[in-house]
Amino acid sequence: MAPSAHYQILLAERPEGTPTRDTFHFDRVSTASPSSGEVLLKTLYLSVDPYMRGRMNEGKSYVPPFELHEPISGGGIGEVVESQSSSLKEGDIVIGNLNWEEYPVVSADAVRKIDPSLAPVSTHLGILGMPGLTAYFGINDICRPKEGETVVVSGAAGAVGSAAGQIAKIYGARVVGIAGTDEKVRYLKEELHFDEVIQYNTVEDMGAALQEACPDGVDAYFDNVGGPISEALYPLLNKYARIAQCGAISTYNSTGEDVGPRVQQYLVKASALMQGFIVGDFSSRFQEGSEKLAEWLQQGSITYRENVVEGFQQTPDAFIGLFKGENLGKQIVKI
Amino acid sequence: MAPSAHYQILLAERPEGTPTRDTFHFDRVSTASPSSGEVLLKTLYLSVDPYMRGRMNEGKSYVPPFELHEPISGGGIGEVVESQSSSLKEGDIVIGNLNWEEYPVVSADAVRKIDPSLAPVSTHLGILGMPGLTAYFGINDICRPKEGETVVVSGAAGAVGSAAGQIAKIYGARVVGIAGTDEKVRYLKEELHFDEVIQYNTVEDMGAALQEACPDGVDAYFDNVGGPISEALYPLLNKYARIAQCGAISTYNSTGEDVGPRVQQYLVKASALMQGFIVGDFSSRFQEGSEKLAEWLQQGSITYRENVVEGFQQTPDAFIGLFKGENLGKQIVKI
Incomplete structure (x- = not known):
C-alpha cells in the first residue's frame, strides 16, 4: 500500500x-x-x-x-x-x-x-542501461579502435568512461584513463586493468603526462570532460584520429565565457574526426548494444x-x- | 634556351x-x-x-x-x-x-x-587542381548536403570556398557564403548565385547575421577560416550537422595563445560531426574528382x-x- x-x-x-x-x-x-x-x-x-x-x-x-x-x-x-x-x-x-x-x-x-x-x-540504470550503451556506441561506432591502437578515456572512472575503457580493451586497444582521485586511479589500474591512468589534478603538466602515457600518440579519444584536459590532448592526435565527444562536463556549469585553445587546426593537421553524440542517436540499435554488454558482463570481460x-x-x-x-x-x- | x-x-x-x-x-x-x-x-x-x-x-x-x-x-x-x-x-x-x-x-x-x-x-592549379578537389571531397564526402539543406561556406570567395559553394548548389543545397569585401560579396551573389552572403567585417553581430541568413539552422559547414566566425555559427548547428574543417586560416599566423569559445558542447548538443581533412586523404579518388569537376566546368555548372x-x-x-x-x-x- x-x-x-x-x-x-x-x-x-x-x-x-x-x-x-x-x-x-x-x-x-x-x-x-x-x-x-x-x-x-x-x-x-x-x-x-x-x-x-x-x-x-x-x-x-x-x-x-x-x-x-x-x-x-x-x-x-x-x-x-x-x-x-x-x-x-x-x-x-x-x-x-x-x-x-x-x-x-x-x-x-x-x-x-x-x-x-x-x-x-x-x-x-548503469552497465546494461544508458551509460553502458553510450560507451558501446561511442567506442564501437566512433572510436573504432584497432588492435594495438591507443585509446584515451576522460572521466574514466565514471559509469560511461569505465565501460568505454573496458570495451576498448576488449577490442585490443591500449587504454589510457584520466581520472581525479587516488581511489579512482587504483580502481582503473587494478580492477579494470587500464594500461595507464593519469590523475589529472596531481600532474603539473597535463600535456607532458599524456605524452608519456601515449608514446605512440592518440588514435582515439572518448571524451566526457572537454576543457583543459582535452586541450592538452589534441596536439597528440595521430593521423585519422577519432574523438567520440560524449560530453563536456567541465563546461556544463560554466557561467561566463567558456574559452580555451581552439581545436580546429589540430583536427586539420591530423585529419581527425570529432563526433558529438548522445545515446539516443543509436536507439534503433539498442538491442544489439544490450546483448553485447550482457554477454561481456556474463563472460567477466567487463565489470562495473x-x-x-x-x-x-x-x-x-x-x-x-x-x-x-x-x-x-x-x-x-x-x- | x-x-x-x-x-x-x-x-x-x-x-x-x-x-x-x-x-x-x-x-x-x-x-x-x-x-x-x-x-x-x-x-x-x-x-x-x-x-x-x-x-x-x-x-x-x-x-x-x-x-x-x-x-x-x-x-x-x-x-x-x-x-x-x-x-x-x-x-x-x-x-x-x-x-x-x-x-x-x-x-x-x-x-x-x-x-x-x-x-x-x-x-x-585551381578549379581542376588541388583547390577544386579539396572542395569536391569536402562537400561530397563530409558535408554531404541533401536537397534543401543549408550549407554555409567560410572563405567563400577563395579558390576552395567558391568551388565548395557551387558544388553544394549543384547538390540542391541552399548556400550561404561568408566573405570580407564588397567585391567578393557581389561576386558570390551575382556571378555564383549564392543564396545569401554575409560580409563578416561589416556586420555588428555575426551570430545575428548568421541566424538571419540561416532561418532553418545550419546543416553543413565548409570551414576554411575557424576563429570567431566559426564560433558564431556553432550555436546554429542542426541535429547531425556536418563540418568539413578544411582550414583555419584565421589562426595560422597566431603567435600567442589562440583561444575562443569551446566547441565541444555544441557538437554534443547537435550530435554534430567536425572532420578535419586535407585533399591528400582522398588521393585514391582524384580521378573521380577531376572528372566530376571537368564535367561541371564544361556544363557551366561551376565557374572560377x-x-x-x-x-x-x-x-x-x-x-x-x-x-x-x-x-x-x-x-x-x-x-
Missing part, C-alpha cells in the same frame, strides 16, 4: 554555475490513483546523470529543458504497487523516465518491464561499480556530487 | 605571426643541366596557398616543414626546356610540386604532363576566377596577400 502523501522534487530555480540545494524544492503531494492504462509505482532507484544539468538551463538542447517549479525527471526503476493496465501487474519491476518522486503515476506504455532474475535491477546513496532526500546531493568528481562508477540513489 | 643564371626564393627566417618580405630571400643561382631522367623547366605559374604557412613553422604537421635557407616549394606549372627523359620532350607542359625557382631541374617522374588544349593550363599577379618577384607578396583577405578566387603567380 502506498501512503496517502509523499514527496517530489521540483526545479526551484535555474542554477547559475554548479547547482546547489537551493536549485531543488521538496514538495509534499497527495498520492494519486492510476487511471485506465496507468500504474502507480513505488520508486526503487533513481539515476542522476551529468546530462541533466543541461536540462536545467533554458533554451534548446537535445532534450527539452525542465520546467521551473515542475518535477525533475530522469532514469528510474520502480515497482508496480497498483495497476490499471493489463500489461503490468502489482510487483512488476519497471524502468523508464520517472519524475523524482516517491510514488509516481505513469502510463504503462512509458515504462518497460525488466527481469530481476538476470542481473541486479540497478544495472539497467555502482555508487549508491540511500534515501530520496539525498537525490539533490547525489546529483551535485557529480560535478565534484566524487562518484566512482554509476551514481544511483536507492529510495 | 635557359639563361645561365636565375633566381630562387629561400625561406630566410621562420615568421612569427604573418609572414613579411623578410621571411623570404631571393638567391641568384646557376642554371643546372638535367641529368638522366631529369628535365629542366621554365616555370610558367606558381600557386600560393594558405596551407604553406604551416610549412614555415617547425614541428610536425601533415606535410614536413620547409627547411631554413632552402627553397620554398608548392604547386607549379612549367614548360620543359631541356629533357634527359624519354617520357617528356621540349615544349611539354607539366604540373607538380616545384621549388619557387625560375628554372628548376626536376625528376621527370615527379611531374605530370597536362594537355593545354583542354582548358587554360593554370586551371590545373583566378587572381593572377605577374612576375616571379611578386611571389612573396602574393603569398602574404592571402592573409589579408585580398584574393578573389585562386591566387596564382604568372612568371
